[in-house]
Amino acid sequence: xxxxxxxxxxxxxxxxxxxxxxxxxxxxxxxxxxxxxxxxxxxxxxxxxxxxxxxxxxxxxxxxxxxxxxxxxxxxxxxxxxxxxxxxxxxxxxxxxxxxxxxxxxxxxxxxxxxxxxxxxxxxxxxxxxxxxxxxxxxxxxxxxxxxxxxxxxxxxxxxxxxxxxxxxxxxxxxxxxxxxxxxxxxxxxxxxxxxxxxxxxxxxxxxxxxxxxxxxxxxxxxxxxxxxxxxxxxxxxxxxxxxxxxxxxxxxxxxxxxxxxxxxxxxxxxxxxxxxxx
Amino acid sequence: xxxxxxxxxxxxxxxxxxxxxxxxxxxxxxxxxxxxxxxxxxxxxxxxxxxxxxxxxxxxxxxxxxxxxxxxxxxxxxxxxxxxxxxxxxxxxxxxxxxxxxxxxxxxxxxxxxxxxxxxxxxxxxxxxxxxxxxxxxxxxxxxxxxxxxxxxxxxxxxxxxxxxxxxxxxxxxxxxxxxxxxxxxxxxxxxxxxxxxxxxxxxxxxxxxxxxxxxxxxxxxxxxxxxxxxxxxxxxxxxxxxxxxxxxxxxxxxxxxxxxxxxxxxxxxxxxxxxxxxxxxxxxxxxxxxxxxxxx
Ligand SMILES: Nc1ncnc2c1ncn2[C@@H]1O[C@H](COP(=O)(O)OP(=O)(O)OP(=O)(O)O)[C@@H](O)[C@H]1O
Ligand SMILES: [Mg+2]
Numbered sequence: 001x002x003x004x005x006x007x008x009x010x011x012x013x014x015x016x017x018x019x020x021x022x023x024x025x026x027x028x029x030x031x032x033x034x035x036x037x038x039x040x041x042x043x044x045x046x047x048x049x050x051x052x053x054x055x056x057x058x059x060x061x062x063x064x065x066x067x068x069x070x071x072x073x074x075x076x077x078x079x080x081x082x083x084x085x086x087x088x089x090x091x092x093x094x095x096x097x098x099x100x101x102x103x104x105x106x107x108x109x110x111x112x113x114x115x116x117x118x119x120x121x122x123x124x125x126x127x128x129x130x131x132x133x134x135x136x137x138x139x140x141x142x143x144x145x146x147x148x149x150x151x152x153x154x155x156x157x158x159x160x161x162x163x164x165x166x167x168x169x170x171x172x173x174x175x176x177x178x179x180x181x182x183x184x185x186x187x188x189x190x191x192x193x194x195x196x197x198x199x200x201x202x203x204x205x206x207x208x209x210x211x212x213x214x215x216x217x218x219x220x221x222x223x224x225x226x227x228x229x230x231x232x233x234x235x236x237x238x239x240x241x242x243x244x245x246x247x248x249x250x251x252x253x254x255x256x257x258x259x260x261x262x263x264x265x266x267x268x269x270x271x272x273x274x275x276x277x278x279x
Numbered sequence: 280x281x282x283x284x285x286x287x288x289x290x291x292x293x294x295x296x297x298x299x300x301x302x303x304x305x306x307x308x309x310x311x312x313x314x315x316x317x318x319x320x321x322x323x324x325x326x327x328x329x330x331x332x333x334x335x336x337x338x339x340x341x342x343x344x345x346x347x348x349x350x351x352x353x354x355x356x357x358x359x360x361x362x363x364x365x366x367x368x369x370x371x372x373x374x375x376x377x378x379x380x381x382x383x384x385x386x387x388x389x390x391x392x393x394x395x396x397x398x399x400x401x402x403x404x405x406x407x408x409x410x411x412x413x414x415x416x417x418x419x420x421x422x423x424x425x426x427x428x429x430x431x432x433x434x435x436x437x438x439x440x441x442x443x444x445x446x447x448x449x450x451x452x453x454x455x456x457x458x459x460x461x462x463x464x465x466x467x468x469x470x471x472x473x474x475x476x477x478x479x480x481x482x483x484x485x486x487x488x489x490x491x492x493x494x495x496x497x498x499x500x501x502x503x504x505x506x507x508x509x510x511x512x513x514x515x516x517x518x519x520x521x522x523x524x525x526x527x528x529x530x531x532x533x534x535x536x537x538x539x540x541x542x543x544x545x546x547x548x549x550x551x552x553x554x555x556x557x558x559x560x561x562x563x564x565x566x567x568x569x570x571x572x573x574x575x576x
Contacts, residue, residue, distance in 0.1 A: 100475035113466035117488040127474045
């Protein structure tokens with residue numbers, strides 16, 4: 001979160017250009033395409049190595065859709081998504097699988113994003129099962145326990161099931177799972193929105209520590225400006241599928257240019273006491 | 280409300296919840312014991328009685344329950360029109376019914392679950408095609424199918440199992456599909472997808488485990504249905520071949536003697552009813568246990 005030295009920017013980890021995503025509307029008869037909902041109309045941004053880019057906007061503005069397009073859960077209708085210089089929008093499943101090792105996602109709902117029938121250890125080990133040859137099976141348990149320890153969970157609980165943990169602990173499990181393949185970019189879609197304010201702070205601090213340790217880049221999505229402010233280097237303000245304002249966090253908070261941004265800022269619900277600490 | 284009254288109400292709800300749980304446990308344990316008794320009886324009794332379906336004992340035909348027969352044994356359920364011990368014959372019939380039921384469930388279950396997984400997971404035209412086939416299947420009466428197959432392939436246990444499997448895979452496919460549809464937009468399935476999991480992994484490792492509880496419930500209820508259907512087919516004469524005793528064919532054989540020897544039809548009928556009832560209650564109890572939301576009001 002320190003200011004970056006001036007000079008030529010290092011080549012970005014993620015470069016999204018003129019991204020457009022439309023969801024087809026299909027008729028129930030014969031599944032014909034009868035129209036589309038444009039969720040993201042024209043979005044361009046970069047995420048540099050070790051950088052955190054925040055994405056704010058009210059509900060329905062297309063934040064999740066951008067995240068899902070970047071990670072490949074929905075197809076981009078137009079535009080390009082480059083990961084380390086390679087355009088992944090036209091990748092086939094096999095090539096995408098290789099890219100997905102370097103890109104992970106933490107979801108909003110820590111109750112729904114863990115498989116209720118897998119123990120924490122199996123939950124984390126699932127990525128090594130999918131990406132064969134990453135880690136020999138004999139090391140899975142040890143490595144999973146190490147990851148649990150790293151995200152602040154008791155490694156003795158590795159045989160427990162998700163329902164035996166609290167919301168904050170489950171989100172830590174999700175983070176451990178996202179870290180297991182040592183990715184370069186982690187997308188957090190409302191990763192702390194479902195948590196209590198005090199737990200939010202702990203998880204945000206954990207994310208910041210992990211970023212320093214592993215040199216991660218984050219695409220951090222939230223409708224909550226104070227959360228974005230806590231973690232992001234740069235912010236994109238999104239409205240109806242378009243970027244209406246982009247810039248450094250302080251600049252946008254101090255001097256919002258766009259009317260929509262000003263409205264968002266005025267609507268910040270609570271002042272988070274833990275944000276008051278000097279940076 | 281006073282604190283005492285509130286505490287009393289809380290204690291009452293807790294007691295009621297505990298009673299309900301105990302009720303569910305009883306409704307699981309008792310039918311399980313009944314089904315287990317049938318299984319043990321079906322395995323052991325024909326062996327102990329040296330049961331031979333072709334053996335006749337004309338001196339002791341149509342004897343009422345409790346009669347002492349040729350070799351000094353007591354025929355507790357009487358004898359039939361050719362002098363066979365009814366109890367041994369019924370247990371042999373239960374053996375056939377249970378085997379047919381179990382094998383049918385195995386084939387129909389594996390096939391139906393596979394179809395349901397494919398249909399729910401891939402959606403689109405695969406889903407449309409498979410579900411239309413299922414609809415056609417449901418619209419086609421299984422009795423007709425049985426008669427058709429019996430006339431083409433001849434009678435035999437294999438054919439009954441084929442007919443009944445064709446008639447009951449649809450239920451498994453539907454339940455699995457609807458469960459997959461409910462699961463596939465859960466974030467944990469998306470999470471597995473973002474890990475790079477392929478279709479096989481998503482279907483069998485991520486979604487199938489979440490479908491097992493409803494599948495188990497359906498399998499239990501279907502078990503009773505299949506046994507009943509087998510008995511119906513055998514009663515109509517398109518089920519088990521002649522000479523193979525089955526509960527259905529025993530009931531049929533006794534209809535000619537209803538006024539003189541009521542036990543030949545009645546006792547296998549009661550045995551069948553108890554078995555089917557037990558699996559029905561078990562299925563209901565399992566549903567309450569695994570998915571209280573589906574509880575019938
Ligand atoms: N699967 C879908 N099918 C059709 N339309 C969709 C689908 N998912 C999202 N949309 C539409 O796309 C638009 C953007 O949705 P998106 O989920 O990206 O918003 P969001 O910014 O993440 O909102 P929130 O803050 O509520 O999560 C919305 O208008 C929504 O109705
Ligand atoms: Mg969203």
